[in-house]
Amino acid sequence: MPMTYNDFKQLGMRLDMSRGKPAPEQLELSRALLDEAGTTGFLSRDGIDCRNYGHLLGLPEARELGAAFLEVPVAQVVAGGNSSLELMHDALAFAMLFGVPGGEPWRKQDDIAVLCPVPGYDRHFAICEALGIRMINVPMNDDGPDMDFVESQVASDASIKAIWCVPLYSNPSGAIYSAEVVRRLAAMPAAAPDFRLLWDDAYRFHHLTDQKHSTLNVLDACAAAGHEDRALIFASLSKVTFGGGAMAFLAASKRNVDWWQQRVSVRTIGPDKLNQLRHVRFLRDRAGLERLMECHRALVEPKFAAIAAAFAEHLGGLEGVTWNAPAGGYFISLYTPPGFAKRTVALAAEAGLVLTPAGAAYPYGRDPDDRHLRIAPTFPTLDEVRLAALGIALSLRRALEEI
Numbered sequence: 001m002p003m004t005y006n007d008f009k010q011l012g013m014r015l016d017m018s019r020g021k022p023a024p025e026q027l028e029l030s031r032a033l034l035d036e037a038g039t040t041g042f043l044s045r046d047g048i049d050c051r052n053y054g055h056l057l058g059l060p061e062a063r064e065l066g067a068a069f070l071e072v073p074v075a076q077v078v079a080g081g082n083s084s085l086e087l088m089h090d091a092l093a094f095a096m097l098f099g100v101p102g103g104e105p106w107r108k109q110d111d112i113a114v115l116c117p118v119p120g121y122d123r124h125f126a127i128c129e130a131l132g133i134r135m136i137n138v139p140m141n142d143d144g145p146d147m148d149f150v151e152s153q154v155a156s157d158a159s160i161k162a163i164w165c166v167p168l169y170s171n172p173s174g175a176i177y178s179a180e181v182v183r184r185l186a187a188m189p190a191a192a193p194d195f196r197l198l199w200d201d202a203y204r205f206h207h208l209t210d211q212k213h214s215t216l217n218v219l220d221a222c223a224a225a226g227h228e229d230r231a232l233i234f235a236s237l238s239k240v241t242f243g244g245g246a247m248a249f250l251a252a253s254k255r256n257v258d259w260w261q262q263r264v265s266v267r268t269i270g271p272d273k274l275n276q277l278r279h280v281r282f283l284r285d286r287a288g289l290e291r292l293m294e295c296h297r298a299l300v301e302p303k304f305a306a307i308a309a310a311f312a313e314h315l316g317g318l319e320g321v322t323w324n325a326p327a328g329g330y331f332i333s334l335y336t337p338p339g340f341a342k343r344t345v346a347l348a349a350e351a352g353l354v355l356t357p358a359g360a361a362y363p364y365g366r367d368p369d370d371r372h373l374r375i376a377p378t379f380p381t382l383d384e385v386r387l388a389a390l391g392i393a394l395s396l397r398r399a400l401e402e403i
């Protein structure tokens with residue numbers, strides 16, 4: 001007899017799968033960062049004493065590493081603290097309070113809006129909500145946001161100041177922006193002269209297949225289109241080394257970097273250069289990073305495969321139920337028929353399995369169709385993931401039976 005939802009409930013599972021965190025084994029891959037911390041010392045290549053204040057834009061070799069990773073000129077990269085989300089928050093807070101190059105402080109306008117391709121990253125939306133920025137849902141395709149919609153909105157509405165973009169292995173749809181989409185984003189006319197692409201390249205190195213996808217260089221595309229200042233690129237090593245102790249980067253035009261320097265000099269006297277030095281010595285170069293990412297892939301890929309296998313076995317053929325098979329990143333999107341996502345999450349919770357709240361991937365937490373679930377397979381063990389996938393499938397089946 002196949003397992004039922006009630007059987008699953010009897011197992012008394014206790015698992016929190018709500019966030020896309022690296023698993024402990026992934027963190028262990030960078031253990032040397034801790035074990036060799038003492039041997040790294042505190043003197044940089046050029047003799048900078050990393051224990052002391054200063055170097056607001058980051059240690060020179062940390063900026064060089066960032067430039068190699070992001071394929072942009074060193075002078076256009078800032079190496080910061082551990083979190084790229086923090087950089088995104090500050091960029092928007094600075095824009096609201098002081099404006100970005102080429103514009104007035106955003107707060108001077110009655111209405112400020114940001115385009116949000118959906119489903120998207122809940123913490124992007126939380127920043128907008130906290131700062132009182134209106135969010136406009138944008139339909140998302142496999143090759144990026146619906147560009148006809150984006151272009152018409154941005155060209156006609158000066159209150160739209162930016163768009164969130166996760167160009168590679170988007171959270172949570174797995175979308176990969178095509179070259180055509182990147183070119184159109186870079187070139188489209190904008191009613192707001194200070195319009196920005198908030199380019200969150202969080203999953204740039206997080207491949208799950210042999211094909212290492214990449215996206216068009218957005219700084220080059222913007223410069224080629226005469227919009228040199230349009231893109232602000234954010235990235236970090238949070239899911240390369242330590243989620244809570246890595247290094248984040250901001251890359252942008254020279255004018256944007258100067259703006260950033262001016263604004264951030266009020267906020268800090270300099271980043272944690274000791275951690276930056278440790279990361280430079282540990283990763284060394286792009287090849288070092290790619291080797292490490294292969295080790296991550298070996299741990300993560302079987303978990304994605306386990307979810308796909310369980311869904312195919314238990315949900316295959318159900319009308320209106322689909323899921324994606326991302327080529328990278330940290331998430332799988334599961335779509336229920338309209339109106340069943342919240343109920344599925346509730347039933348899973350009753351069986352001891354905590355999922356990301358339904359609707360989390362939409363501005364204000366509202367999925368208009370109540371059909372999207374974000375599945376985060378990385379943190380639990382492989383056995384737990386197998387069981388959780390079964391639990392999700394059985395919870396959805398039970399929800400569908402209730403009508």
Ligand SMILES: Cc1ncc(COP(=O)(O)O)c(C=O)c1O
Pocket residue numbers: 020082083084085086121166171200202235236237238243248
């Ligand atoms: C799209 C995206 N951006 C940023 C982050 C967080 O980045 P950081 O750890 O650098 O703050 C995440 C984490 O899940 C993410 O999915």
